[in-house]
Amino acid sequence: MTGVIEVRDLVVRYSGATALDGIDLTVHENEMVALIGANGAGKSTLVKVLSGLLRPESGTITVAGRLSQVPEGREMFPDLSVDDNLRLGGWRNGRKGRDTTAIYDLLPDLAPIRARKAGALSGGQQQMVAIGRALMARPDVLVVDELSLGLAPLVVAALVDHLRFLHTERGLAVLLIEQNARLALDLCRRAYVLEAGRIALHGPARELSRDPRVTAAYLGGHVAVPR
Amino acid sequence: MTERTHPGTVPDRPARRRAGRGRRWALAGLALGTLALPPLLPERHLATFVLLLLAATVTVGVSLLMGYAGQVSLGQASFYAIGAYTAGLLAVHGVPPLVGLALAPLIAAAAAVLLGAPLLRLRGHHLAFATLAVQLILLSLLAQADWAGGAIGLQGIPRLSLFGVELREDLGYAYAAWFVLAVAVLIARNVIESRAGRGLRAAAASETAAAASGVAVGRYRLAVFALSAAFAGLAGGVYAFYLGYLAPGSFPVLLSIEYVVMAVVGGLGTIAGPLVGATVIILLVQVLNTLGTQPGMPDYAPSVLSYAVYALVLVICVLFLPRGLVPALRSRVGRVVRP
Amino acid sequence: MSDLIGYLLTGLGIGAGFALVGSGLVAIYRVTRVVNFAQGAFAVLAAMLTSSLLGAGLPHGVAEVGGVVLGALAGLIVGVIAIGRPGTSPGTSLIVTLGLGVLAYAVEVLIWGDQPRSFPGVSGVAEVGGARLPAHYLLILAVTAPVFLVMAWFFARTDLGRALSACASNRYAAQVVGIDVRRMGLLAFAIGGALGGLAGVLTTPVQQVTFDSDVTLIVNGFAAAVLGGLTRPMVALAGGLLLGVAQTLAAGYGGGAYQMEVALVLMLTVMIIQAARTGPVPETA
């Protein structure tokens, strides 16, 4: 079975420094996969290569359908309105693809703030806009880079609910990139662990969350409570 | 800005010493060659020679400013003008020419310090426009200043006289200009190799890092600005005596741009760069000028050709040889010598 | 009093030219971070072509549009050379536009010579509030006002305009949503060229152009734009009008001298105050 995302033997360098070194990774249709790793492991680099913003040195990437990303740091258009931010998400879809009503149905929290400038929003609201903007591209697979970074637990919980809904009800495939390993391992069925540009471990999330190497490095040394 | 010399790539010490010795010999050879040249040149080429040396003197300063202080000045001709008018006005009022010539760089540097104190807070394109604005203001003020000859210009500047000998022929000015350029080159060399030079190089690479390591970035930058103005002022002083006539129209904004072109083309932050840049550009313009004034050519041909040369050489150089001719040649030669 | 009204209207007319040049600079700078030194050349080229087209018997309107189109085309060409090569830094691009501005001299002198040129605009004298001034100044204002309104609408309300604003707002995010930022940069250069061309076409009947008029235009345009940090077209409009009025008042009451100095000193002051307030800005060029 092939996946929506197929990455084979991917190598990426930044002017000499190797950021990704022989990555193999698959995201299947209708699957939610976690990619965890420490700061600087190369996660965001993978996102950039997947969305075509960075050219790899070697290896292959196949994406079946359309990939859309929620970038690290949310990357709002700060002086444009929420609605304009969303519309721009549909840039690739031409004139018809820029209708934002479906997004407000999906993410009703955005409706009351649609006219506000994105730069004036809270972090959680911005993350919601970033998700909505990514959905405007009508993706088959969503790559979320650091969903929880800098957000309060309650806000994260709400975002997670939305993501889970999109996944289970809309059949959206998701690659979730997180430094919060517990969150990612709880949410996804399968996971990859990226260390210094290489895939150090991968497998079912439940097994990984019990793996001593993972618990020591990413789960604060405590054995995760089985679900 | 365009790329700067990178302090990181230091060759091993003997190689550097060898290169340094080679360069010193080259400089000495160049000095002797150019000293022997003027008597051999026909009169009309002698004028080009004088203007070339004066332009090179100004460009040494521009290159220092752009390469070491990392700043573009689009108003360097202002300091050339200030030097020229200082020398010219003093001479017209009976001050001995040599005194006027000595004061020209001092007044230009003083003006640079006064202007630089507020202006050097600006960076990049802001500074570029600020220096351009300063020159426009200066030109407009000069044109309205009756005591400086106004728009018509300052006439009747006596010739330069050294120790009672009046320089009447172009040949004398060729040696005066040679001497002025030599002074500028020697000072620039010392500055580059001094502690201040290293500090500036660090500041050009990263201002924050340099400031953090205790380099007085602002003061060094002002010093380089003043020094480059002094070079321009000194060259301007010679120019005043050489032509015997000054007008605001002799110092257009385009002249300032020409200095930038010469500096960029030669390569910023090197000693050879401005010399090569000025030589290449002036000779190229001279050749095209000769072509353009051939019988049968329209009378606008010389100016069209020279504008085109400045423009194309600058654009092509910036895009394809961003470090300038000298570093590009040097690395090519280096590759041939050390395979 | 009627003197004052006359000076104000003339100043606004001249200032509209600065505002158009300045907003062209802004249009380009917002999207590309390049300060386009060739901006004044667009005005000169457009004015020169218009004078030729009128001389060849084309009617008013058509000739002026021809000039503006040439401005846009010149803008596009400058853009292709200045930002076309991937990896060209804004500082390098600035020097390239400086060179292309000089190249425009060569083209202009070659085609149109080095003598000042002009062409008739709206003829006659208008009387407003007791002040008499050439009617053409009113045309300048009547054209500039809607142009700025259309621009505001374009940048805020059309998808293409939003995409340009998006590049200005967050370049990386624009790439993330799939906007080709380099293409948008070229579009911005073309818009800047058209605005510069319009400035030249509108003001030439009251202020003749020479090939090197671009220096005054670019400096005044930059002065107008710098008030809004080079990123706000509407501030450039206000700045341009202010400069124009300040200059005509200085000329009118100051006896003709020092009008250029007013604009330049104002610009220097604004920049120095801005720098003092924000601290030394990190190098963008």
Ligand SMILES: Nc1ncnc2c1ncn2[C@@H]1O[C@H](COP(=O)(O)OP(=O)(O)O)[C@@H](O)[C@H]1O
């Ligand atoms: N634009 C860049 N230029 C050079 N090195 C970079 C660049 N972006 C990231 N890196 C380096 O690549 C490595 C991986 O970075 P990144 O993909 O951002 O990691 P992560 O998202 O896992 O924190 C890091 O060592 C980082 O310093």
Ligand SMILES: [Mg+2]
């Ligand atoms: Mg990251």
